[in-house]
Amino acid sequence: MHRMPDPGVRRATLRLGARERYWLQWGVVALICAMLAVVLKPMLDHLIQVREFQSCQTNVYKISKAVAMYCQEWDDSLPQAANWSDVALGFMDSTSGTGFKVEKYMKCPLDHSPSVSSYLFNSAVQGLSLTVRSANAQQEASRRRLGHVAQTPMVIERHGSAANASAPMWDWSEVHARMTLPHSLPEATGSYIQAGGRPWRRTGEDLALLRDKRF
Numbered sequence: 001m002h003r004m005p006d007p008g009v010r011r012a013t014l015r016l017g018a019r020e021r022y023w024l025q026w027g028v029v030a031l032i033c034a035m036l037a038v039v040l041k042p043m044l045d046h047l048i049q050v051r052e053f054q055s056c057q058t059n060v061y062k063i064s065k066a067v068a069m070y071c072q073e074w075d076d077s078l079p080q081a082a083n084w085s086d087v088a089l090g091f092m093d094s095t096s097g098t099g100f101k102v103e104k105y106m107k108c109p110l111d112h113s114p115s116v117s118s119y120l121f122n123s124a125v126q127g128l129s130l131t132v133r134s135a136n137a138q139q140e141a142s143r144r145r146l147g148h149v150a151q152t153p154m155v156i157e158r159h160g161s162a163a164n165a166s167a168p169m170w171d172w173s174e175v176h177a178r179m180t181l182p183h184s185l186p187e188a189t190g191s192y193i194q195a196g197g198r199p200w201r202r203t204g205e206d207l208a209l210l211r212d213k214r215f
């Protein structure tokens with residue numbers, strides 16, 4: 001094995017022994033690493049938060065698409081509260097490849113509970129049509145009570161929900177009481193879907209401001 005010949009170049013050095021130089025080098029490296037960690041940790045934490053929120057928003061986007069497909073087939077009417085998530089999963093299944101687990105779209109990555117769903121349906125909008133007036137008196141009464149059906153939260157983020165979980169919510173205070181806001185962006189934020197089909201989000205501050213307001 002060849003060794004490089006000693007270039008014999010004299011370099012100006014601190015008057016430190018090999019041992020001291022070794023420890024000084026490692027000290028500098030350790031200090032730089034510690035400083036980088038302090039600077040980068042909050043950025044990394046934020047990136048992880050953003051990524052988790054994006055997958056939660058992907059979930060509500062997929063659910064809203066599935067509900068839209070249901071509406072197209074059923075006279076523009078929203079699903080019934082009793083089986084809404086079964087219906088949504090059925091439509092997701094029909095558009096995914098075989099063997100793909102669409103159930104994952106029902107779970108927010110921050111929901112560590114053993115329950116199957118992180119989302120709750122607003123039974124106040126069940127069966128309502130966005131465009132066609134119904135002959136059903138009860139449905140027309142719901143529509144009048146809600147004001148704007150299209151802007152009414154149809155599915156809200158609520159961790160630890162059962163399959164087909166639902167609750168009647170007629171104004172923002174009832175949404176505020178039930179919605180989970182697990183995403184720190186840095187404001188506490190949760191996902192929801194408007195009955196008109198738009199996937200959206202609200203912060204705790206938004207909900208406090210909207211309290212007692214109609215949809």
Ligand SMILES: [Zn+2]
Binds near residue numbers: 157190
């Ligand atoms: Zn979420």
